[in-house]
Amino acid sequence: MIGFELSDDQKQIQALARNFVKDNVTPVAAQHDRDETYPATVVEAAHEVGLLNVSVPEAVGGLGLSMLDEAIIGEEFGYGCMGIYTILMASELGIMPLLLAATPEQQQRFLAPLVEGPRLAAFALSEPNNGSDAGGLRTRAVFDGDEIVITGTKTWISNGGVADFSVVFASFDPALKHKGTVAVVVESDRPGLSTNKLHGKLGQRASPTYEMVFDDVRVPISNMLGQQGDGFKIAMRTLDKTRIPVAAGAVGVLRRALDESSKYANEREAFGRPIGQFQAIQFKLANMKIALETARLQTWYAAWLADNDKPHAEAAAIAKAYASDSAFDAAQEAINVFGGYGYMNEYPVEKLMRDVKLNQIYEGTNEIQRVVIARHVLQ
């Protein structure tokens, strides 16, 4: 059986997210982009209506929403501002390792507070000299009695300096490579942890991105997720799921590019008629629509697989790579539809291109997605 109808709940969730974004996100997106400022009031408002940290399980007081629910919400936020969505998305990314590997006690301790206020989680994997090669971590974790001592530097960490905690991946034995890694929850107030906000991003400038420096940061061993050696596995299983919201956000950007372009194509006249009557423009709009429908279907399919505990790594990689690549193409074609106006930040389309560029890079570059896909093809 195949069903393409959203449930009543999902329609309500979609309507809520759409209205919320229209009223709270879209109007402030350009300003936060220009000023590179953190939209605290948006995060607070999202918490108020329950759109923040939606994957926190019901058992610890959350809503326990599904990946498909999250994809529906992600598309709406991506439509309004991909940068602002990254704040919410990165928090769900920080939650995912706990959904996969935390004990009930750990979930209670770390996740329950996330639904009590506008609080965030973060996921700290990338390092200055280590991105795609996640097995080659240089951050060290030393087991010392009932404590773990962490030393090293993480970078490109979304929410790193504003989150309540980060899930930090570190190596306790570099010789063991992947099998020498651990995932550890590090609360932000641990002595020895410092964070620096990174400036000068091309896009997604509302989303705060940090460098995190760990200088002999001690956490109790009860903060470790899973067992010694599980770190890499937890990170990969996390990303296999959280690439789906990255795709969903890109679908939102794509939809915005199409909406803005078609509106402009109906209004703007050249040679005595609206430019939408020229095939040169029509083909661009049609290509955006083709990409929008297919990207959304693949994203929802990957989410459905994840929600039904079926293998989803390949489908998520396809969704992430396809949605973000085609959203980038659509955004830059939207600039072409707008011509000179599209190049100005007075109009919304240049931001779409700058923002969605990052969807092609984070949570595994699209090159890495293709490696994942090819590995499945060649199996």
Add this chain to the structure above:
Amino acid sequence: MKLITVLKQVPDAEARIRAGSGGVDLDGVTFVIDGMDEYGVEEAIRLREAGNDVEIVALALGPARYEEAIRTALALGADRAIHVETDTDLDPISQARVLAQVVQHEGADMVLVGGKQADWDSAALGPALAEVLGWPHSDWTTKLELAGANVTVEHDTDDGHESLTMPLPAVITTQQGLNEPRYPTLPNIMKAKRKELAKRSLDEFGAGSGLTQIVDQQIQTRERLGKMVEGDPATAAAELVRLLQNEAKVL
């Protein structure tokens, strides 16, 4: 005390509606709870939040798709809902006769309903409901306060507004300015699933097929003259006045 909020589901104001010779084509259109009715739901919730002991019942008469709008009302804060399900298009008077039976059976103290229904732009439902029930009513209400067994309201008139007081039970029609409706929060959307939504059949109410039947629908088109008045401003203004007086005969 029991409050009934009557609601309709209408096309989203931002939806693109296609209209042709056969009437309005609603295929693929997004539907939402009528914004005018949402003010009533919000007001009922505010009366509860103000410390009044109230039960809020959402009531709707319409096709199966109305269930989404009813769920929205439950997610906003209604305690339970009654859906009289039918595909028959009933005129407002006939609707009022059906809804009044439910209102009486429930023994409600107040009915809140939108001042105007956004689909057919009719403002008749609230007053018709008051008429059938024999209750006092306030239309286009912008302010509402409970005072013992009475309700005090302000409502718009052509030139301003007036204040009224009337005994309960009463029918209140709502509009913009009464309040600012909240979003249904995600936790409340999830909780709404577990709230009672009672289904009733139109056959139970002896409504028949209504008092009026739609026999034809036409799209209103206006031919424009496209006449441009030229010349310097003083001459153009004089010419415009002459045209309005002699040709359009509106002055």
